[in-house]
Amino acid sequence: MKSHRIAGLVLPVFLLLAACAPAPAPSGVASTELNLYAWSEYVPQQLLDDFTAQTGVKVNYDTYSSNEEMLAKLQAGASGYDLVIPSDYMVAVMVKLDLLDPLDLAQITNFANIDPKFADQYYDPGNKYTVPYMWGTTAMAYHKTNAPFEPKSWADLWDPAFENKLVLLDDSREVPGMALQVLGFDKNSTNADELEQAKQKLIELKPNILLFNSDDPETPLITGEAWAGLVFNGNASLGFAEDPEIAYICPTEGCGLWFDNLAMPKGAPHPDAAMAFINHVLEPEQSVLITAEFPYSNPNAAALEYLKTNDPEAYAAYMAFAGTNPPAEFLSHAAPLKDVGDATTLYDELWTDFKGE
Amino acid sequence: MSARDASRARTRQLSLFARLRESRIFQGVALISPANAYLFFFVILPLVMIVILSFLSRGAYGQVVFRFNPGNYTRLLDPVYARILVYSLGVGFGTTVITMLIGYPLAYYIARSPARQRSMLLFLILVPFWTNFVIRIYAWIMILRGGGLLDTFLQWAGLTEEPLGLLYTPTAVMIGMVYEFLPFMVLPLYTSLEKIENALLEAAADLGAPPWRAFLRVTLPLSVPGMIAGTILVFIPAMGMFVLPDLMGGAKTLLIGNVIRNQFLTARDWPFGAAASMILMVMTLALTLFYTRRAGFSEELLV
Amino acid sequence: MSDKKLPLWLRLYGVAAYAYIYIPIMILMVFSFNTMKLNIRWEGFTTRWYGVLFNDQQVILATRNTLIIAVVSTIVATILGTMAALALHRYRFPGYNVSETMMYIPIVIPEVIMGISMLVLFVMLNFQLGLLTITLAHIAFNIPFVALVVRARLHGYDNAIDEAAMDLGANELTTFRRVTLPTIMPGVLSGAMLAFTLSLDDYVITYFTAGPGSTTLPLRVFSMVRFMVTPEVNALSTIWVLAVFLVLLAGQVVQNRRA
Numbered sequence: 001m002k003s004h005r006i007a008g009l010v011l012p013v014f015l016l017l018a019a020c021a022p023a024p025a026p027s028g029v030a031s032t033e034l035n036l037y038a039w040s041e042y043v044p045q046q047l048l049d050d051f052t053a054q055t056g057v058k059v060n061y062d063t064y065s066s067n068e069e070m071l072a073k074l075q076a077g078a079s080g081y082d083l084v085i086p087s088d089y090m091v092a093v094m095v096k097l098d099l100l101d102p103l104d105l106a107q108i109t110n111f112a113n114i115d116p117k118f119a120d121q122y123y124d125p126g127n128k129y130t131v132p133y134m135w136g137t138t139a140m141a142y143h144k145t146n147a148p149f150e151p152k153s154w155a156d157l158w159d160p161a162f163e164n165k166l167v168l169l170d171d172s173r174e175v176p177g178m179a180l181q182v183l184g185f186d187k188n189s190t191n192a193d194e195l196e197q198a199k200q201k202l203i204e205l206k207p208n209i210l211l212f213n214s215d216d217p218e219t220p221l222i223t224g225e226a227w228a229g230l231v232f233n234g235n236a237s238l239g240f241a242e243d244p245e246i247a248y249i250c251p252t253e254g255c256g257l258w259f260d261n262l263a264m265p266k267g268a269p270h271p272d273a274a275m276a277f278i279n280h281v282l283e284p285e286q287s288v289l290i291t292a293e294f295p296y297s298n299p300n301a302a303a304l305e306y307l308k309t310n311d312p313e314a315y316a317a318y319m320a321f322a323g324t325n326p327p328a329e330f331l332s333h334a335a336p337l338k339d340v341g342d343a344t345t346l347y348d349e350l351w352t353d354f355k356g357e
Numbered sequence: 358m359s360a361r362d363a364s365r366a367r368t369r370q371l372s373l374f375a376r377l378r379e380s381r382i383f384q385g386v387a388l389i390s391p392a393n394a395y396l397f398f399f400v401i402l403p404l405v406m407i408v409i410l411s412f413l414s415r416g417a418y419g420q421v422v423f424r425f426n427p428g429n430y431t432r433l434l435d436p437v438y439a440r441i442l443v444y445s446l447g448v449g450f451g452t453t454v455i456t457m458l459i460g461y462p463l464a465y466y467i468a469r470s471p472a473r474q475r476s477m478l479l480f481l482i483l484v485p486f487w488t489n490f491v492i493r494i495y496a497w498i499m500i501l502r503g504g505g506l507l508d509t510f511l512q513w514a515g516l517t518e519e520p521l522g523l524l525y526t527p528t529a530v531m532i533g534m535v536y537e538f539l540p541f542m543v544l545p546l547y548t549s550l551e552k553i554e555n556a557l558l559e560a561a562a563d564l565g566a567p568p569w570r571a572f573l574r575v576t577l578p579l580s581v582p583g584m585i586a587g588t589i590l591v592f593i594p595a596m597g598m599f600v601l602p603d604l605m606g607g608a609k610t611l612l613i614g615n616v617i618r619n620q621f622l623t624a625r626d627w628p629f630g631a632a633a634s635m636i637l638m639v640m641t642l643a644l645t646l647f648y649t650r651r652a653g654f655s656e657e658l659l660v
Numbered sequence: 661m662s663d664k665k666l667p668l669w670l671r672l673y674g675v676a677a678y679a680y681i682y683i684p685i686m687i688l689m690v691f692s693f694n695t696m697k698l699n700i701r702w703e704g705f706t707t708r709w710y711g712v713l714f715n716d717q718q719v720i721l722a723t724r725n726t727l728i729i730a731v732v733s734t735i736v737a738t739i740l741g742t743m744a745a746l747a748l749h750r751y752r753f754p755g756y757n758v759s760e761t762m763m764y765i766p767i768v769i770p771e772v773i774m775g776i777s778m779l780v781l782f783v784m785l786n787f788q789l790g791l792l793t794i795t796l797a798h799i800a801f802n803i804p805f806v807a808l809v810v811r812a813r814l815h816g817y818d819n820a821i822d823e824a825a826m827d828l829g830a831n832e833l834t835t836f837r838r839v840t841l842p843t844i845m846p847g848v849l850s851g852a853m854l855a856f857t858l859s860l861d862d863y864v865i866t867y868f869t870a871g872p873g874s875t876t877l878p879l880r881v882f883s884m885v886r887f888m889v890t891p892e893v894n895a896l897s898t899i900w901v902l903a904v905f906l907v908l909l910a911g912q913v914v915q916n917r918r919a
Contacts, residue, residue, distance in 0.1 A: 035872035035873070037872075040882075040883030040884070040886060040887060041883065041884070041886070041887030041888070045717075045718075060872040060873035061718065062870070062871075062872055062873075062875055063875075063879070063883040065882075065883060065886055066622060066623075068622040068623050068625060069622050069867075071419070071625070072621055072622055072625075072776070073779070073868070075419075075420065076776065076779045076780055076783055080788065080789060080871055080872050081872060093418050093419070096418050097418055097420055164522075170603070170608045172619070172623055172624075206609075209607075209609065210525055210607060211525045211607025211608065211609065212603075212607060212608035212609065213607070213608070215885075215886040215887065216886070216887065216888060216889075219698065219700065222698065222700065223502065223503070223504060223700055224503075224504065225502060225503045225504070225524075238888070242698060339418070341417045341418065342415075342417050344419065344624055344625060344626070345415065345624060345626055345629075347624070348619060348620070348623065348624035348626065349437075351619070352437055352438075352441070352611060352616060352619070353437050355608075355609065355610060355611040355615075356437050356440050356441050356444075356610070356611050360827045360828070360829075361827055381751055381752075381753075382751070382752075382753045382754070384747075384751060384832065385747045385750070385751025385752065385753040385756075386747075386753050386754075386755075388743045388744065388746050388747035388751070389743065389744050389747035389748065389753075389759050391740050391743060391744075392740040392741065392743060392744035392763070392803050392807070393744075393759055393762060395740060395799065395800065395803065396762050396763070396765070396766070396800065396803060396804075397762065399778065399781070399796060399797070399799075399800040400762075400765055400766055400769075400774070400800050401762065401765070402781065403774075403777030403778055403780060403781045404765070404769070404773075404777055406777060406780055406781070407773055407776075407777050459677065462670065462673050462677075463673070463674065463677045465670070466666065466670050466671070466673060466674040466677075467674075469666055469670075470666070476849075477908070479850070479853070480853075480908055481678065481681075482678075482681060483853055483857055484901060484904050484905065484908070485681055485682065485684075485685045485901070486857050486861065487857060487860055487861075487900055487901070487904050488685065488688065488897040488900055488901060489861065489877065489878055489881040489882075489893075489896075489897065490861050490863065490878065491863075491878075491881060491882050491885050492688060492881060492885065492893055492894070492896075492897050493684055493685075493688075495885065495889050495893075496684035496685070496687050496688045497684055499687060499691070499699075499700075500683075500684065500687065506687065536680070536681075536684070539681065540854075540857070541854075544809065544850055544853075544854060545808070545809055545812050545850075547850075548809060548812050548813045548846065548847050548850055549812055549813075549815075551846065552813065582811075582812045582815040583812050585812075586808050586809065586811070586812040589764075589767065589808065590767070590805070590808065593767060593768055594767075597770045597771070600863075613770075614770060614772075617770050617772055617773070618772050621772055621776060627776075630772075631773070634769070634770050634772070634773040637770055638765075638768055638769055638770070638773070641768040642761070642764060642765065642768045645764050645767070645768060646760075646761065646764070
């Protein structure tokens, strides 16, 4: 009958399953595994392979696509991860929720490679919990020839000439933040009245919005479906690489600033491997690998020096584009998002109202 | 004495254990217990935790605070959520109707094909769904985008001059949804249709009924269980979808699935998300039970 | 059913329907050979993405995990689901309504809820997240789908045949093996195919129940695609489709030999 055939299939499969369960790391001595939980498409395979080749530690790279997804998993109590890469405001939240373990900077000898500008930030004074990974901006990208005119401010996007031609990040903080800035308010406002006005302003923008897209907003700009939008600097850099007509500016009202950081969740099973990995990432030869594949901004000063000497063309390109190297004027208008505590619900309701309109 | 009586007499003489084995109640319980136990432990128990969660509160940093808060449910009474719910119902309903209209003839075609071909044809429907869901959507995006493959073809054929602008509209969402849910409608429909005995149709023909009459009076009513199963398998998940509507509709409209996901992943208001999920679940469960009871999975309601 | 020739309109319809289903797949396959990395329009022909794919360790690991999970969860869910369908179709017992309702719940729950609630359960039980937890979750959502499809098949099944068999002296088990099972087998196989497909493609629930090193193909592909839809992803899909076709072909050959 078929029953014994089925049993014959199930048993080896279960054995296979059992064999796949991760082996416990030997205590004390250097671990053999590292469980990395990071943004998808953020850590180059080459970097991981080099780490394994040098230390013998196998890296398990699991991915998430938003800070909140990562937080949801960690909050539910799932540990097993040794390293995560939270953004600035998320670090503050995680520290308050006691989800991170302090780092032992003494073990991270390459920390000196970080440009001092990026160390000792407001969200983690003294770098108790984090080491900067990549940083960047959130601002306006537009297509120089497709766009009917060159926009200089967010308010320009409300122009009817952009009807059905805008791409915006699908972000319930960035988009309202943009509206708040247009109205002259603080993008981290928790004032219900200001938020209501921002919502009305956004509803006025609706006819111009072609789509919301946080994953690859540069694609509609490249295909010509969209002519301008709110994007991350990495998207702008990728778009520029494909089509030099794509420009990236910080509008007059202001734009966003963010920092991603390596951090260690509480109860990480392989803290020694985690420290070694952080040190490895800070190596100039490794750090430039990240920039090459994922063109955000690199806080590692030694890495940029390395790039200058070893690949001057890439260095020049990096320095020339505002996506990777925003000029001082750009940065002066850039401000980070802050966690707004209880007002998070207000933003969510704003977003629901706005989209459900 | 008939064979039946003999068997019953035999039964009376057996031991208690053997009699238990013969008992229909015992057999029913024995058959369903493994599934019941599994679902109870892995589905019901966690759900109870969610119910509890829906009555708790959100802390300042999005953590769960053990403070009783029925406000999560009252918040849902806001008209905004009613609008979203109605829109989601509409998407579910539209998808179900269109997949039924497209899927029924297809299921019929397969069911009436030569027996050798049938499993192959069924398999062929499922094969594309062994590629990744998101990739299939991106294929459609490539086809429907402004200046994409469809536009290129239509312009080459001289049928249009301007891009159709189909992508990021409700039409595109519907095309994608129907595409995704077609197998879920076709499979149960086929299962039902395939059972219909040829003898019945031949009898109808013999009695002088034209093919369309035979279809309406014989085939269609007998395929109702399949239609119900198909409706359940399509309507409910379709209502809760958000990935496809986001990707093909440009994320311009919120569906109930988006709202729930946002609560867990962006707003970090798990209690509110749990409350919204409970409402959705109760509604769909009620719909499902109403449908199946009325239409006769329960044998006594069979006409 | 009938062996009479199908009406022309129906055959044309069948062709059109299959075209609708397969055109995006064809496009996927063709564009796996595109030189353009962003894969927005056709630029040129190359096979290099297949090379990239075969060297992609993460994809290979994910594929292996996905297959293991799908096979195991399908088998278990089909057995439990078929038994449940039989129970609900044929018998009446205390707790019938509750059982029936419970059977519908996984179909009705938003996936996010199911995923998160199972995550919380596993954490509370101190289960290490990994292949086992994903498989357990997949079995949970597969059982009701199998049961539903089998029940649709059972509906109208004439119990008199079973009773006749039993009158002739067969016990329940033999009756089941020799009479019931062969008749409902199409439904059981349909249910199994559905379960396998659902498991292969599941994203949300898998996301929440996966642990370090247990990533599956949907998870992996989803994250690859969010960043940039390169032809490597198309290449992966093409391989999948071809693999399934080969299995199909083998199945048909075996079947024809038997006939």
